[in-house]
Amino acid sequence: xxxxxxxxxxxxxxxxxxxxxxxxxxxxxxxxxxxxxxxxxxxxxxxxxxxxxxxxxxxxxxxxxxxxxxxxxxxxxxxxxxxxxxxxxxxxxxxxxxxxxxxxxxxxxxxxxxxxxxxxxxxxxxxxxxxxxxxxxxxxxxxxxxxxxxxxxxxxxxxxxxxxxxxxxxxxxxxxxxxxxxxxxxxxxxxxxxxxxxxxxxxxxxxxxxxxxxxxxxxxxxxxxxxxxxxxxxxxxxxxxxxxxxxxxxxxxxxxxxxxxxxxxxxxxxxxxxxxxxxxxxxxxxxxxxxxxxxxxxxxxxxxxxxxxxxxxxxxxxxxxxxxxxxxxxxxxxxxxxxxxxxxxxxxxxxxxxxxxxxxxxxxxxxxxxxxxxxxxxxxxxxxxxxxxxxxxxxxxxxxxxxxxxxxxxxxxxxxxxxxxxxxxxxxxxxxxxxxxxxxxxxxxxxxxxxxxxxxxxxxxxxxxxxxxxxxxxxxxxxxxxxxxxxxxxxxxxxxxxxxxxxxxxxxxxxxxxxxxxxxxxxxxxxxxxxxxxxxxxxxxxxxxxxxxxxxxxxxxxxxxxxxxxxxxx
Amino acid sequence: xxxxxxxxxxxxxxxxxxxxxxxxxxxxxxxxxxxxxxxxxxxxxxxxxxxxxxxxxxxxxxxxxxxxxxxxxxxxxxxxxxxxxxxxxxxxxxxxxxxxxxxxxxxxxxxxxxxxxxxxxxxxxxxxxxxxxxxxxxxxxxxxxxxxxxxxxxxxxxxxxxxxxxxxxxxxxxxxxxxxxx
Numbered sequence: 162x163x164x165x166x167x168x169x170x171x172x173x174x175x176x177x178x179x180x181x182x183x184x185x186x187x188x189x190x191x192x193x194x195x196x197x198x199x200x201x202x203x204x205x206x207x208x209x210x211x212x213x214x215x216x217x218x219x220x221x222x223x224x225x226x227x228x229x230x231x232x233x234x235x236x237x238x239x240x241x242x243x244x245x246x247x248x249x250x251x252x253x254x255x256x257x258x259x260x261x262x263x264x265x266x267x268x269x270x271x272x273x274x275x276x277x278x279x280x281x282x283x284x285x286x287x288x289x290x291x292x293x294x295x296x297x298x299x300x301x302x303x304x305x306x307x308x309x310x311x312x313x314x315x316x317x318x319x320x321x322x323x324x325x326x327x328x329x330x331x332x333x334x335x336x337x338x339x340x341x342x343x344x345x346x347x348x349x350x351x352x353x354x355x356x357x358x359x360x361x362x363x364x365x366x367x368x369x370x371x372x373x374x375x376x377x378x379x380x381x382x383x384x385x386x387x388x389x390x391x392x393x394x395x396x397x398x399x400x401x402x403x404x405x406x407x408x409x410x411x412x413x414x415x416x417x418x419x420x421x422x423x424x425x426x427x428x429x430x431x432x433x434x435x436x437x438x439x440x441x442x443x444x445x446x447x448x449x450x451x452x453x454x455x456x457x458x459x460x461x462x463x464x465x466x467x468x469x470x471x472x473x474x475x476x477x478x479x480x481x482x483x484x485x486x487x488x489x490x491x492x493x494x495x496x497x498x499x500x501x502x503x504x505x506x507x508x509x510x511x512x513x514x515x516x517x518x519x520x521x522x523x524x525x526x527x528x529x530x531x532x533x534x535x536x537x538x539x540x541x542x543x544x545x546x547x548x549x550x551x552x553x554x555x556x557x558x559x560x561x562x563x564x565x566x567x568x569x570x571x572x573x574x575x576x577x578x579x580x581x582x583x584x585x586x587x588x589x590x591x592x593x594x595x596x597x598x599x600x601x602x603x604x605x606x607x608x609x610x611x612x613x614x615x616x617x618x619x620x621x622x623x624x625x626x627x628x629x630x631x632x633x634x635x636x637x638x639x640x641x642x643x644x645x646x647x648x649x650x651x652x653x654x655x656x657x658x659x660x661x662x663x664x665x666x667x668x669x670x671x672x673x674x675x676x677x678x679x680x681x682x683x684x685x686x687x688x689x690x691x692x693x694x695x696x697x698x699x700x701x702x703x704x705x706x707x708x709x710x711x712x713x714x715x716x717x718x719x720x721x722x723x724x725x726x727x728x729x730x731x
Numbered sequence: 732x733x734x735x736x737x738x739x740x741x742x743x744x745x746x747x748x749x750x751x752x753x754x755x756x757x758x759x760x761x762x763x764x765x766x767x768x769x770x771x772x773x774x775x776x777x778x779x780x781x782x783x784x785x786x787x788x789x790x791x792x793x794x795x796x797x798x799x800x801x802x803x804x805x806x807x808x809x810x811x812x813x814x815x816x817x818x819x820x821x822x823x824x825x826x827x828x829x830x831x832x833x834x835x836x837x838x839x840x841x842x843x844x845x846x847x848x849x850x851x852x853x854x855x856x857x858x859x860x861x862x863x864x865x866x867x868x869x870x871x872x873x874x875x876x877x878x879x880x881x882x883x884x885x886x887x888x889x890x891x892x893x894x895x896x897x898x899x900x901x902x903x904x905x906x907x908x909x910x911x912x913x
Contacts, residue, residue: 220898253735290895296872297855297897336737379856379871406734416733420743422752444868446876447785454770462763469759470752477751478734530770531779537867538858538893605862607893611901618902619810619833622862622889679733681740697751706755710762717766721773728864729778729881 166257167673170568171665173411177569179669180261181251185244185569187268189562192240193653195275196555199232200646207643211636212613212629219611223288226609228279230291234550235393236275236310241558242348242400243271243317248569249345249403250324255676256333259323263316270313278306290609292390295366295377304367308360315356318349334676340417340424341410344403347427352396354435358388383445387438395434397550398468399427401512401557405475408509408557411564412500415482416679418474418698426474429467433459440524443533453530465525472517473706476510477699484693492694492701504580508560511588512553519595520549522713532720535727538609541602548595551642556588559649566653571667572660580652587645593638601631603723781868784877790853793875797826801836809837816908824849827890827905829857829870831897834890834905841912842885851875858894861907867893882909 166179202225208216217225251258258264281287281302289299325346328334338346362385368374406423409415417423439456442448459465476496483495500506523545527536536542566574574580606613606628613632615622694700733739740746774780805815815836819825821844828835830853840846850859852872860867864884868876882888890905 219901223895223898223900294856294894334737336741337743339736340734340738342735378873380874383869383871410734410736414733416739418749418752419746420738420740421746422748422756442869444781446869446871446874447783449783450770450774450780454767458767458770461767465766466756466759466763470756473755474752525766529766531773531777531781534779534781534867535865537869538860539865539867605860605865605891607858607860607891609895609900610893615901615904618904619812619814620889620904620906622891622904625863676737678741679736679739693751697754698749699751703751703755707758710758714762721769724779725777727779727866728883730866731778731780731782731879 165670167255167671168667168669169671170667172663173564173568175252175568176255176671176673178251178257180264181247181258182569184258184261184264184268185247188240188244188247189565189569190657191268191272191275192237192244193650195232195237195240196646197650198279199229199237200643200650202226202229202232203639203646204643207636207639209611210632211639212632214636215612220285220288222611223290223609224282224285227282227288227290231278231282231307232275233555234291235307236278238397238550238554238558239310239314239352239393240271242352242396243267243314245400245404245558245561246317246321246345246349247324249342250321250328253339253342253676254325254328254334255673256324256328256331259320259327264320267313267316267320270316271310272313274306274308274310274313276306277302277309281306292386293366294386295369295379295382298370301367301370304363304370308363308367311356311359311363315353318352318356321345321349332675333673335678337420339676340420341403341407343424344399344406344427347430348396348399348403350431351392351399351434355389355392355396358385358392362386362389380445380447383442384438387441388435391437391440392435394546394550395430395437397554398434399430401516401554402427402468402471402475404557404561405471405509405513406478408505408560408564409475409479409482412503412506412509413479413482415478418477418481422470423474426467426470429463433464433467436460437464437528440528440533443528443530444537450530457528457530462525465521468517468521469706472513472521472709473699473702475513476705477702480699480702481693484698492704495701502581504563504584505560507581508556508563508584508588511584512556512560515548515552515556515588515592517709518712519592520545520553522716523599524549525713526717526720529717529720532724534730535720535724536602538607539602540606540608541599543608544595544598544602547591547598552588552591552595556584556591559587560584562649562653566656566660567663570657571663572656573663574652575655575660576652579648583645583648583652585645586648587642590638590641590643590645594635594642597631597635597638601628601635604628604631606632782878786875786877787873788851788875790851790872793826793849793851794828794853796849797828797835800824800826805836806839819846821846823847827859828853829859829892829903830854832892832899832903834859834892834903837906837908839908839910840882842882842909843912845879845881848878848880849875850878855896856894857892857896857903860891860893862889862891864888869894882907885909885911
């Protein structure tokens, strides 16, 4: 391969292949623009659901809620994920990206899909929410845009896989692929499954909207659509867990506690996460209890087990790295002395804690077959997934961005003081926002609903005052999160387009080198656990994990008790 | 920076586990299994389980059954729209229609009695959300869901639509009145 296409980043030691670099930049820039569009929609939607403000008229609200859902859950995240796939293959393995021209074609398809879909929603003829449940019809271009985007993303996945093949063939690395690349591979495999499901459901629905097919069964649509809708969130989980490991490695030089455990946990995602389409069908007509129990629990909660493992091993690896640096006092000195002013770390850590405590626990609880009866389609559901997808995935990607601005874009991070505070505004605002939604949902407030006061309805209903309080807190906290999102957009846009270049040189034309294996672990005197306590290498993390488990068990039990107070059903 | 580098050991799967990982995996696995067995346990010992009884139907066929029930058991009408309030006998089949944008008819049930509640949609997907008791299910066109419900609190319950069904979605309400037995 021609060496003039490679450069090394002097600070990180990472090696970039020029065509891959341009593609990563293009995907990341599109992603951030989409985040801005979705964010403006988020602001207006939140201001409408905040009862004291109730800003938009109903038609505009449903339209913007569709815009918000599709752009955030599909376009922003998957665009950023394609950049991550290219990073984890080409950059981490010091290899040329496979077929850059086809990669640009894929990029253009994705961009076209984003434009076609958004244009359809903008006409007001496709206010069908992200789920576009049949038989509610949408403008055919709504589905067409999603299909174009999905085809582009699928090509991106195969370019990632082809790049792995090239790296193996050209022996650009020693031994096995890095754990982070393994996580990206997990995300890619899930993405292929997801996009295939999307094609199976959206192509016929598009033909139906054009009049070529006369009926799409509502129950069938839901089963297959959720293999797209839920699994696409599983791509996010795999991707953001990979980002957590990457940031732990970049900031702390942390190594996985054990490659075997972390890789097996990723493998459990591949094997079981896709069953979760059942989470959305637990109160649908006609599905058997056996089907629901097996699928909603990912067989026997094996994918939940995997997340609980990552939740321990990521902070655990940070703890071990910090203890090796001498932060061995007590259980938590390693955490107190972590670089809380570095947004790469603080964002990642808030992402990890928020994903586990808020998103993870609420997801398992509401995904329990019978408990779903008291939660399905209440605003608890968006409360849950704002914790997983926004605090978990989006915040992890934001923190990675602060690393990519100097390394990939070769720019200094603008407004460092704002960047330092951004993860706190966004993470804490979004946490309170999600908790308030869950509180309101527990009181029965519906999701996707313009008017919780039912002002124009023939009949009437009044929610308790506490539900209005919760929705008010949601509105306020939502504004804090919006400010956090705006801070991110401000910092990234100004840094990338108007920022000062970094001072060090990083010019193209270096000879490529192989990716060497990590240094072998030097076991300290007294064994692996000598720096820890109780024979554990990471006792502080273990204590945090036990605290997590206690919260989990209590909250799970409370929800069963609440369910038991509901009318008997059989 | 080893998570972004190939593992130090070529044969990394033989690397021993740290005690912290092994212990946590054991605890997490036990908890996973407890959560898994809670669901079948509740089917046997709990009182809130949805039946999987459901039938394929058509809006016309379903509407005919609902209309027959309304014709037979209407006890009064409410609101300017003359919405029928139906009081079916305990134990009987009760037909609730979800359509753009109402739950029809209004129902009057007796506390402590069981009813076979059928629900279907005449048009798009709807969400049956009974408040404040907080029971939520998904209602699909072409499918007739059957739930055996036993109201154990008296008073007024409101059926809200909690699946987005177009521009009148937020006005789609219905009622279930539960009277003290007698």
